[in-house]
Amino acid sequence: MSTFTVGLGVLGGVVLAGVVGWNAWTTRRLTPRQAEAAPRVEPAADREPVEPTLESGFTMSPGSADSDVPPLPMPEKKPGLDALIDALAPIAVEGPVSGEAALAALPATRRAGSKPFGIEGLDAASGQWETPQAGHRYTAFQAGVQLANRVGPLNEIEFSEFVIKAQAFADAVNGSPEFPEMLHEVSRARELDQFAGGHDAQLGFTLRARHAAWSPGYVQQNAARLGFVAGAIPGRMVLPAMQPGNPPILVLTFDTQAALAEDPTQAAIREVSLSLDVPQVHRTEQPFLRMCEAAIALAEGMDGVVTDDNGQVIQPEGMDVIGADLEKLYDMLESRDLAAGSQLARRVFS
CATH class of the missing domain: 3.30.1400.10 (ZipA, C-terminal FtsZ-binding domain)
Structure with missing residues (x-):
C-alpha cells in the first residue's frame, strides 16, 4: 500500500471523526436539557438520623435574613361585605x-x-x-x-x-x-x-434559554429547588404564600403544550415567565425581592438570561428601580385602606 493511499485513509478517518463529533455536538445542543435522575434513597436503618430543618428555597440577599423579615399578619376572616368597596x-x-x-x-x-x-x-x-x-x-x-x-x-x-x-x-x-x-x-x-x-401592578420577568432548550421536567426540577410547586394548570407552578389559603407569591408558567406532550423529554422550552400580582400579595412576604432572587437563580442554574416582555435584558440596577417604585405603591394602597394582600385589595384587584 502506497504512502498516498495510507494518507488518504488517515485523512478520511479524521474527516469521519470530525463529522461524527459535529453531529454529536449538534444533537446535544438541540436536545432539551433533561431533569437529573433522583438520587437513590438508602434504607432508613442505614442512615444516620438527620435533624429536620426549614429551607427557604431561595438565596437571601444581604439584609434579608430571617431576623430582618417583619412578622406576617394574622390569618384574616373570610372576606365579608365592607362599606369601603x-x-x-x-x-x-x-x-x-x-x-x-x-x-x-x-x-x-x-x-x-x-x-x-x-x-x-x-x-x-x-x-x-x-x-x-x-x-x-x-x-x-x-x-x-x-x-x-x-x-x-x-x-x-x-x-x-x-x-x-x-x-x-x-x-x-x-x-x-x-x-x-x-x-x-x-x-x-x-x-x-x-x-x-392607577395603582394596579402586575410584574413579569421572562427567562430565555441562552443555548440548549429546556424540557418540562428540567424546568420543574429547577423551580422546585426554589420552593415552587405544581399548579392546577399544566405548565404552571406557584411559590406558595407563608400563610395557607393566601394567593401564591409568584407564578411561573411555560408552554402548556410542552407540559402535555406525549414525550415530555423531547418537548423544547426556550422561555418561561415569572409573574407577581402585586396587590394580591402582602408586602411582608417580600414578593419582589423573592421574584428577583428566583429569576437570577433560575437563570444561573438553567443557563438562561432574565429579560422583560420586549426581550431586553434586565440588569440588577433596573430591578432596584422597580423595587423602589413598588415601595411607594405599597404606601399608597395602605393609605387607602387597600393594603396589598388584604382581603379588600384582593377583591378590588380581581
Missing part, C-alpha cells in the same frame, strides 16, 4: 329568621353583572355579620354589591340587578330593604375604579 342595603326583619330560611331565599347566582353580590345576616347569638348558615338565627340582614374590580366600575344596569336580587331576598324573609341612591353609588364606583386603575 361595597354598595350596602340594610334589610330589617319583623323577627328572627332561621338560617335555613335565609339559605333558601338566596339568589341562584352571587353576581350582579360582573360584580360580586352577597347577603349577610346578623347572628342573634354572636352579634356578628356572617354569610347565612343552617342552625343559626338572624335578627337583620344586609345585601351588598362590589363597587369595582378589574373588569371596571359598577354601572347603572348592574346596580339595578343588585336591587332586584336584594328585593327578592327581602320579600322571601319578610324583610324591608333600604337601598342607597344609585347615582351616588355609581359615582363612588367610578372613583374607586380610577384609584385602582
Whole structure:
C-alpha cells in the first residue's frame, strides 16, 4: 500500500471523526436539557438520623435574613361585605329568621353583572355579620354589591340587578330593604375604579434559554429547588404564600403544550415567565425581592438570561428601580385602606 493511499485513509478517518463529533455536538445542543435522575434513597436503618430543618428555597440577599423579615399578619376572616368597596342595603326583619330560611331565599347566582353580590345576616347569638348558615338565627340582614374590580366600575344596569336580587331576598324573609341612591353609588364606583386603575401592578420577568432548550421536567426540577410547586394548570407552578389559603407569591408558567406532550423529554422550552400580582400579595412576604432572587437563580442554574416582555435584558440596577417604585405603591394602597394582600385589595384587584 502506497504512502498516498495510507494518507488518504488517515485523512478520511479524521474527516469521519470530525463529522461524527459535529453531529454529536449538534444533537446535544438541540436536545432539551433533561431533569437529573433522583438520587437513590438508602434504607432508613442505614442512615444516620438527620435533624429536620426549614429551607427557604431561595438565596437571601444581604439584609434579608430571617431576623430582618417583619412578622406576617394574622390569618384574616373570610372576606365579608365592607362599606369601603361595597354598595350596602340594610334589610330589617319583623323577627328572627332561621338560617335555613335565609339559605333558601338566596339568589341562584352571587353576581350582579360582573360584580360580586352577597347577603349577610346578623347572628342573634354572636352579634356578628356572617354569610347565612343552617342552625343559626338572624335578627337583620344586609345585601351588598362590589363597587369595582378589574373588569371596571359598577354601572347603572348592574346596580339595578343588585336591587332586584336584594328585593327578592327581602320579600322571601319578610324583610324591608333600604337601598342607597344609585347615582351616588355609581359615582363612588367610578372613583374607586380610577384609584385602582392607577395603582394596579402586575410584574413579569421572562427567562430565555441562552443555548440548549429546556424540557418540562428540567424546568420543574429547577423551580422546585426554589420552593415552587405544581399548579392546577399544566405548565404552571406557584411559590406558595407563608400563610395557607393566601394567593401564591409568584407564578411561573411555560408552554402548556410542552407540559402535555406525549414525550415530555423531547418537548423544547426556550422561555418561561415569572409573574407577581402585586396587590394580591402582602408586602411582608417580600414578593419582589423573592421574584428577583428566583429569576437570577433560575437563570444561573438553567443557563438562561432574565429579560422583560420586549426581550431586553434586565440588569440588577433596573430591578432596584422597580423595587423602589413598588415601595411607594405599597404606601399608597395602605393609605387607602387597600393594603396589598388584604382581603379588600384582593377583591378590588380581581
